[in-house]
Every structure is written in structure tokens, then in C-alpha cells.
Amino acid sequence: MREVAIIGVGMNDRWGELWEKSLRDLYVEAALRAIDDAGVDHIDSMYVACMSSGLFTGQEHVSSLLADYLGVAPIPAVRVESACASGGNALRLGWLEVASGASDLVLVGGVEKMTDVDGSQATLALAAASDFEWEAFNGVTFPGLYAMMARRHMHEFGTTPEQLAAASVKNHHNGTMNPVAQFQMEITVETVLNSVLVADPLHILDCSPVTDGAAAVILCPADQAKKFNSQPVKIAASAVATDAMALHSRESLVTIGSAKAAAEKAYKQAGVGPGEIDLAEVHDCFTISEICLVEDLGFTEKGKGGEFTESGATALDGRIPVNTSGGLKSKGHPVGATGVAQAIEVYKQLRGEAGKRQVKGAKRGLCHNMGGSGGTSAVHILEVM
Amino acid sequence: MREVAIIGVGMNDRWGELWEKSLRDLYVEAALRAIDDAGVDHIDSMYVACMSSGLFTGQEHVSSLLADYLGVAPIPAVRVESACASGGNALRLGWLEVASGASDLVLVGGVEKMTDVDGSQATLALAAASDFEWEAFNGVTFPGLYAMMARRHMHEFGTTPEQLAAASVKNHHNGTMNPVAQFQMEITVETVLNSVLVADPLHILDCSPVTDGAAAVILCPADQAKKFNSQPVKIAASAVATDAMALHSRESLVTIGSAKAAAEKAYKQAGVGPGEIDLAEVHDCFTISEICLVEDLGFTEKGKGGEFTESGATALDGRIPVNTSGGLKSKGHPVGATGVAQAIEVYKQLRGEAGKRQVKGAKRGLCHNMGGSGGTSAVHILEVM
Numbered sequence: 001m002r003e004v005a006i007i008g009v010g011m012n013d014r015w016g017e018l019w020e021k022s023l024r025d026l027y028v029e030a031a032l033r034a035i036d037d038a039g040v041d042h043i044d045s046m047y048v049a050c051m052s053s054g055l056f057t058g059q060e061h062v063s064s065l066l067a068d069y070l071g072v073a074p075i076p077a078v079r080v081e082s083a084c085a086s087g088g089n090a091l092r093l094g095w096l097e098v099a100s101g102a103s104d105l106v107l108v109g110g111v112e113k114m115t116d117v118d119g120s121q122a123t124l125a126l127a128a129a130s131d132f133e134w135e136a137f138n139g140v141t142f143p144g145l146y147a148m149m150a151r152r153h154m155h156e157f158g159t160t161p162e163q164l165a166a167a168s169v170k171n172h173h174n175g176t177m178n179p180v181a182q183f184q185m186e187i188t189v190e191t192v193l194n195s196v197l198v199a200d201p202l203h204i205l206d207c208s209p210v211t212d213g214a215a216a217v218i219l220c221p222a223d224q225a226k227k228f229n230s231q232p233v234k235i236a237a238s239a240v241a242t243d244a245m246a247l248h249s250r251e252s253l254v255t256i257g258s259a260k261a262a263a264e265k266a267y268k269q270a271g272v273g274p275g276e277i278d279l280a281e282v283h284d285c286f287t288i289s290e291i292c293l294v295e296d297l298g299f300t301e302k303g304k305g306g307e308f309t310e311s312g313a314t315a316l317d318g319r320i321p322v323n324t325s326g327g328l329k330s331k332g333h334p335v336g337a338t339g340v341a342q343a344i345e346v347y348k349q350l351r352g353e354a355g356k357r358q359v360k361g362a363k364r365g366l367c368h369n370m371g372g373s374g375g376t377s378a379v380h381i382l383e384v385m
Numbered sequence: 386m387r388e389v390a391i392i393g394v395g396m397n398d399r400w401g402e403l404w405e406k407s408l409r410d411l412y413v414e415a416a417l418r419a420i421d422d423a424g425v426d427h428i429d430s431m432y433v434a435c436m437s438s439g440l441f442t443g444q445e446h447v448s449s450l451l452a453d454y455l456g457v458a459p460i461p462a463v464r465v466e467s468a469c470a471s472g473g474n475a476l477r478l479g480w481l482e483v484a485s486g487a488s489d490l491v492l493v494g495g496v497e498k499m500t501d502v503d504g505s506q507a508t509l510a511l512a513a514a515s516d517f518e519w520e521a522f523n524g525v526t527f528p529g530l531y532a533m534m535a536r537r538h539m540h541e542f543g544t545t546p547e548q549l550a551a552a553s554v555k556n557h558h559n560g561t562m563n564p565v566a567q568f569q570m571e572i573t574v575e576t577v578l579n580s581v582l583v584a585d586p587l588h589i590l591d592c593s594p595v596t597d598g599a600a601a602v603i604l605c606p607a608d609q610a611k612k613f614n615s616q617p618v619k620i621a622a623s624a625v626a627t628d629a630m631a632l633h634s635r636e637s638l639v640t641i642g643s644a645k646a647a648a649e650k651a652y653k654q655a656g657v658g659p660g661e662i663d664l665a666e667v668h669d670c671f672t673i674s675e676i677c678l679v680e681d682l683g684f685t686e687k688g689k690g691g692e693f694t695e696s697g698a699t700a701l702d703g704r705i706p707v708n709t710s711g712g713l714k715s716k717g718h719p720v721g722a723t724g725v726a727q728a729i730e731v732y733k734q735l736r737g738e739a740g741k742r743q744v745k746g747a748k749r750g751l752c753h754n755m756g757g758s759g760g761t762s763a764v765h766i767l768e769v770m
Binding site: 001022051052054055057058059060061063064065067068069072073074075076077078079080081082083089092093096097099100101102124125128129130131132133136137239240241242243244245246249257258261262371372375376 | 513624630
């Protein structure tokens with residue numbers, strides 16, 4: 001298999017409630033920027049990560065639609081869906097296509113247009129990422145599922161609401177330094193605890209928002225990357241794993257098995273351990289998921305995630321900066337785009353282009369992208385070349 | 386890149402209105418049969434081709450759901466969607482994964498559960514495969530789009546309603562010999578022309594039905610295939626291409642550009658021409674599409690598809706038997722499963738296992754799977770080993 005590098009990236013100016021832009025506008029904008037950034041004059045194949053264009057916009061078959069609007073037909077195009085892990089899964093498929101030798105220049109883009117429906121319809125569309133017949137049909141929504149995980153984490157390990165809030169406060173702080181972020185405002189632990197309770201113990205400021213946005217990267221064989229880009233970033237590992245879809249079927253409510261399994265494969269593939277990761281973007285759809293993930297990815301022991309986060313170990317100047325982009329919480333969470341945008345943040349950090357939120361001397365970063373309540377996880381490890 | 390073979394296949398007993406089976410039942414049944422048929426004790430990765438589980442059943446994230454219900458988590462699983470070409474696209478991705486060397490045993494399954502909604506909701510879900518904002522939103526449905534193609538074909542080339550009907554009559558005849566087929570009944574040209582007019586000139590018997598069903602294959606490296614299977618079938622070519630999504634944006638209403646582009650790549654990859662194909666499964670979602678496709682895949686000249694079909698050239702004993710399975714028209718069209726089922730029919734024909742519909746001495750077959758009104762096409766060429 002050939003080694004693969006990222007040679008160009010693109011996103012919209014700012015993520016958020018982008019009523020003036022349609023799904024196709026969002027994707028094409030990010031994709032054209034990535035193509036321009038890479039300086040390539042064509043692409044051989046493209047992937048569209050998108051969770052639920054059907055329920056959000058009435059449109060399926062977005063692969064053909066977007067190849068057409070991007071002006072790249074007749075190249076192969078395919079949509080990839082694994083709920084909120086669609087982006088990470090698409091990145092793995094693009095990596096496989098280049099690694100296989102079938103294509104040299106592959107576009108991997110993610111998009112979600114979520115604000116054309118009202119709140120309850122968005123909640124229903126997102127609930128389609130759970131085991132619908134057993135979970136959503138009986139009334140459980142995602143805040144409810146993650147609230148159960150949080151309650152159990154508090155019960156088993158003494159995690160506090162303040163520790164959960166600390167993840168949100170940190171991510172909002174990082175987001176103030178990211179021009180793309182949907183919410184660029186500082187908050188405090190008190191703000192979180194005084195915000196509306198969505199599903200006890202999760203307040204609205206423990207939850208990632210509904211967002212319109214897109215993100216795109218261009219992949220090519222690592223040995224050709226410097227023709228296009230003086231500072232390409234290598235994909236040192238690409239791994240996807242699954243777990244029981246429904247929360248009630250898991251061995252534990254507080255261990256995200258798919259994250260552990262994908263991380264184990266990725267660390268092995270890259271030949272490194274969690275101690276050798278300089279920064280990580282992790283899937284903080286809710287604060288409790290970031291707490292569980294810093295444990296399951298091996299940055300701290302199981303049960304210590306709350307304390308670890310509260311101590312500042314995951315802050316920009318901490319031992320392992322987590323969600324330097326602002327994470328899903330502050331940057332926003334257009335579900336299909338999130339996994340691709342995580343890779344873009346790490347790419348920028350490794351090139352020293354992250355501005356005020358730059359992690360000094362970062363050489364290796366990890367992205368963890370998750371679908372549902374943990375049914376799917378994608379882990380990528382990126383390295384300077 | 387490694388050569389890849391199909392070593393096992395599985396489908397449900399019969400496709401149709403399967404009210405007693407859910408989406409997960411259908412997929413797991415076909416997948417377990419494929420695994421059993423291949424005689425493998427594990428799989429390394431899986432693909433789920435599914436067009437619109439969101440609009441048909443409220444469920445997205447079917448990759449994790451089905452890995453879970455199949456009992457194969459934590460392996461990587463991903464859903465692939467390109468409307469009715471989802472199956473063909475998933476087959477290409479599974480082929481890439483094995484060809485790359487990343488995995489040895491890959492399950493590619495397709496599924497659609499379409500009958501849990503009423504007819505108008507099914508029509509709307511299917512219309513999501515068109516350019517929704519420009520086509521479906523303004524009232525065009527798929528029978529309408531294909532009727533325009535048919536009308537233009539008649540105008541340009543003198544194609545007759547009787548010639549369109551001939552495709553349906555042949556496919557129904559073939560379907561009487563396929564135990565899986567939804568409609569196992571002979572019809573005549575007169576039956577077609579006297580059936581309800583859906584969108585002039587297309588009668589209901591020119592249209593493929595709404596169907597529940599699943600199909601699955603197991604892929605492995607060709608050089609390991611005979612360990613599992615005494616008669617594996619090689620994937621000699623796997624190609625996908627796109628075209629303008631909306632019919633009104635095409636240069637011609639009667640040429641399916643994505644089919645031509647994908648076929649050209651596939652013939653080159655396999656090192657053969659259309660004259661060396663012994664049988665073909667083509668995407669007859671409507672009779673007019675089969676007429677156009679026998680032209681665009683190179684089996685006859687542009688404009689001669691009607692005459693060619695009426696002459697019997699595509700019958701079981703004709704020059705190039707087309708849709709020996711019964712095609713979408715008689716076998717049924719559970720959209721995500723169709724592309725995978727086409728490969729199963731060719732696999733069976735090449736192994737001499739097609740019973741009464743066996744094409745004698747078949748050594749090489751082609752599958753063409755299409756999304757929307759031609760926005761995506763996938764072409765595979767399979768060969769005896």
C-alpha cells in the first residue's frame with residue numbers, strides 16, 4: 001500500500017446558521033478552496049460525507065449532484081454515511097483509494113445543511129443515528145442517551161457537573177481563536193451550570209449545536225505530495241471500528257468501545273502510543289463524550305477524564321491539547337463535515353498555521369470522529385513529513 | 386493492486402413486499418447466507434449499500450446497526466449511497482479495499498426496505514435521487530423523467546411502444562425461471578400496452594416495482610479464492626462514473642453519459658470490448674433505460690436499441706442475453722440491493738448455476754447499475770477464473 005498525504009484543505013468562511021447557502025453551495029465552496037489550496041488541475045475521484053441529506057433537505061444521491069455542481073463529472077463520486085462519523089469514514093475510503101494505487105488525487109469532502117428544518121425535525125433526523133426501533137421510537141433523543149452516560153460516569157467515578165462544564169469552557173475558549181467557529185465567545189463553568197437543562201445532568205452548553213457547513217481535503221500519494229505542497233501532512237494511520245448500536249446493548253455505558261478499538265488499530269498502524277500524540281481533535285458532541293474519549297483514547301486512565309480535563313491537561317498549553325479548533329461545541333457540528341474538519345485542524349496545527357491557538361512544535365496529531373452514541377468511531381493519526 | 390474475486394453470495398428467498406421482515410432482518414439474512422456460502426469464519430470489513438433508509442424507515446447509521454446485528458462489530462462498516470447505484474458503488478469500494486491490501490475478506494451487501502411507507506411517500510423518497518430542487522420540487526417524478534427520455538428516443542429514432550414493451554416481456558419471461566423474482570409471470574406486448582399509463586408513453590408494466598430485499602457477496606484476493614471456493618469469479622473491471630444530475634442539463638436526453646464513461650473505463654480495465662461479453666445485467670428501472678443502455682454499453686448502435694431488443698438479440702438464446710435474472714422489472718428493485726444482486730446473477734451464470742435461465746458456456750458477464758436518471762453508473766465485468 002502507498003503512503004498517503006493531505007496536500008490541500010478548504011472550509012466555508014464561518015460555520016453556523018447559513019441560511020443564504022444551500023447544501024450544494026456549502027460543499028462546492030469548501031471543495032473549490034481545497035482544490036485551489038492544493039494547486040491541482042484535476043481530481044480523479046471524490047467522496048461526499050453526509051449523514052442525512054434526505055431527512056434534512058429531501059435530497060439523496062448527493063455524490064452525483066455535487067460532482068456535477070463542482071464541474072468534475074464524469075469522475076467517480078460516492079456518498080459515505082456513518083451518522084456523525086461520516087467524515088472520518090470518508091477519509092478512510094479516500095485514503096484506501098490512494099493507498100491502493102487506483103487514484104492519485106482524491107477529494108474527500110463532508111457537508112451537512114441542517115437549518116432548513118425546524119428544531120424538532122432536526123432532533124428527529126439526528127435520532128436516526130441511534131437504533132431507531134429500540135431507542136428513538138421509544139422517545140430517547142441524543143441528549144438523553146448522553147445524559148445516561150454522564151449520570152453513570154458520575155456514579156462510577158465521582159465525575160462532577162463542573163468537570164463536564166470544564167470541557168465546554170475550554171472548547172469555547174479555543175473557539176474564540178478560530179475564525180471558522182460558530183460560537184466565538186468565552187463562557188465560564190457558572191455559565192454552563194446556569195444554562196437551560198436539556199437532559200439532566202447535561203445543560204444546553206454541554207451540547208454541540210445544529211450547524212450548516214462543509215469541509216474538504218485533497219489526498220495524494222505521499223511520494224508525490226511535495227510537487228504540490230511544501231508542507232504536506234502524512235496520514236500515518238486510518239482506522240474505523242464499530243460497536244453495539246444501542247446504548248443498552250453495551251457492556252459499559254461509560255466506555256466507548258468503538259473508540260478504543262479504532263485507536264488501538266491506529267496506534268499500531270502508526271507505531272506510536274498515546275504519549276506520543278501532540279494534540280487531538282475528539283468528538284465532543286456532548287461534554288461527557290470528551291470526558292470518556294480522553295480516557296478511551298489512552299490520554300488518561302478510565303474514570304479520570306473529568307479530573308484530567310478540569311486540571312487543564314487538555315488546554316492549549318496542557319499536556320495533550322484537545323479540541324484546539326473549539327471542537328464540535330464551539331466550532332459547530334454539521335454532522336457530515338465534522339470528521340473532515342478535524343483533520344483540517346490537525347493539518348493546520350502541524351504546519352504551524354493555527355494562529356493564536358497554535359500548539360508549539362506539534363509534529364503528530366490524532367482525530368477521533370464518532371457516530372451515534374458510539375456505534376462507529378474513526379481514528380486518524382497525522383504527522384509532519 | 387491485487388486481483389479480487391467473489392467467493393460467496395447470498396440473497397433472501399424471494400424479493401417482494403416482505404412485511405414480516407425489517408431492514409435489519411433482510412440484510413442479516415442475505416449477509417449470513419453469503420458468509421456461509423463462502424465458508425469463511427470471519428470478515429475484515431463490510432459495506433452497506435442503501436439509498437434512503439432515512440426516508441423509508443427513519444433509520445440512518447445502518448452500517449453500525451447491521452455490523453452489530455450481524456455480530457461482526459468491531460470491524461469497520463460503512464454505508465454507501467449513490468441512489469439506485471449504491472450497490473455498484475459499494476462493490477467498487479469493497480474491491481478497492483481488497484485490491485489495496487488493507488483487508489482480505491470483505492462483505493459487500495445492499496438492502497432496501499421500501500414497503501413500510503405508502504406509495505406517495507415511496508415516490509417522494511425515490512424522487513430524492515433526482516436533482517430535488519430543480520426536478521422533484523417542481524413536480525417531476527422518475528416515471529416522468531424516463532417518459533421524457535422515451536418520448537425523445539421515439540422522436541429521434543422511431544422507437545415504438547411495442548419495442549419498449551419487448552424489454553419488459555423478455556425480462557418477465559426470464560423472471561419466471563428465477564425463484565428470487567418478485568413477479569414470476571409471463572406477460573405479452575399486449576398486456577404491457579393495455580396496462581395503466583403512468584407517464585406517457587410508459588405503462589405500469591414498463592416500470593420496475595417497489596421492493597423489499599437484500600443481496601450480499603464476499604470478496605477476497607483472487608490468489609486466495611480457491612482456498613474457499615472451487616469456482617470463484619474474478620472482478621476483471623470495476624468502474625464508476627458520473628454525469629449531470631438533472632436531465633435538463635444533459636447534452637442528450639437519450640444517451641446515458643455515465644454509462645458510456647463507466648463502460649469505457651471498464652472495457653479498458655478488463656482488456657475486452659462489448660463483443661466479448663457473454664451476458665449482461667443492465668439497469669432496467671424503466672424499459673426505456675434498457676433500450677438506451679444496450680446502445681450506450683456498446684451492444685448495438687445508438688438508436689437501434691428498440692429494434693435490437695424486439696429482434697430477440699437480448700433474449701436468453703440471443704446474441705447477448707440481457708437481464709437473465711428478470712432484471713429490475715421482474716426480479717424487483719430494492720434500490721440499495723440491486724447493484725449487488727446483478728453481480729450475483731452474473732456469478733451464478735458464470736458458475737453454470739442459473740438453472741432454467743442458464744446461458745450456455747458463459748465465461749464473462751457485465752453488470753451495469755445506475756443512479757437517478759443517469760447521474761451515476763457503475764459497471765463491473767466478471768470472469769470465470
